Amino acid sequence: MRFRRPPAGTQQRSQYLFVANCGPSVGDSYADIQAAFSKFGVVTGVHAADDSGTRVIVCYDSESAAAVALEELNGRSCANLGGRSLDVRYSVRGEEGSRCQADGNASLRVSMDASELNIPGLYLLRDFVTCAEEEELLAAVDARPWNSLSKRRVQHYGYEFRYDTRNVDPRRRLGELPEFVSHILQRLRLFPGTDNAAALELDQLTVNEYPRGVGLSPHIDTHSAFEGFIFSLSLAGPCIMEFRKYMSRACLPRNISNMAINEGKEDTRSPVVVRKAIYLPPRSMLLLSGEARYAWQHYIPHHKIDFVMDEAIKRNSRRVSFTFRKVRIGNCNCIFPQHCDSQILTRGNDDT
């Protein structure tokens, strides 16, 4: 064990906090915990304190940030973590190990290449656009009005994406996609994994601008809203994108070097959460299709610094992504009914 509770009766300050009543077994993902604690300073990592799934170590980049978080959260209910009352204490590092295991993504190896992740339907092409094209695309969106959400700004083209319903209204078309992306749309046809060119009639574009340190919560893009290909172009700055899926232990692959498994309860029949991470450099294009699109949640951790191959990579002052999708007309009939709102709804209607 690399961390331990401080000796009883002492309050030895440190930049590491031991937090009880918090973790995957009580419904908190590590990304949620990171987001909740980031309110008080830069969180450099979150990891399991033990095998219970209900106790974690939160690592800050400074003692002062940890002190503020302890003061604000200990014994109080945390609205962003299910309203549960947290038990927060300082943690001290044990002798073993030379660095915080949870610093950045040390506990989850970040892949540079989509094929390493072994998620069917996930592809990444680097340098999909040139630096000059990147500048032109950024200038084009910066010349147009942004809509402010609580932490980031967005623009929608083709159809508006509604965050309250996580869906679009297919009857309300805003118009064609703008001229400044037409060369990108042409180039997408050359993408590996897109044999079905008809499915590439992309007609919805969401532009997201993330300030430094802001990420995106775990989600699967609503099946009934969009068809099977989702492309995301990263501009201006890099980020880590993580993927997670619940799996039964029996389905776990043998090679687990580039994934983190968040064990839930001790019960060996309970599913585990498998997490994988990929580095998205600026100017790269990511494709989510098939299983990657329909069955894996994707999200961007709320980090200011990402650790990739043990190297600290500072997020840029902003990352701008262009997400291209095709609005679905009718129901989704994918082979992942447990993740499919169309099939859950259809089943519900059959019952009535």
Ligand SMILES: O=C(O)CCC(=O)C(=O)O
């Ligand atoms: O910013 C990105 O690359 C992903 C955006 C995304 O997942 C979404 O808008 O659904």
Ligand SMILES: [Fe+2]
């Ligand atoms: Fe998404």
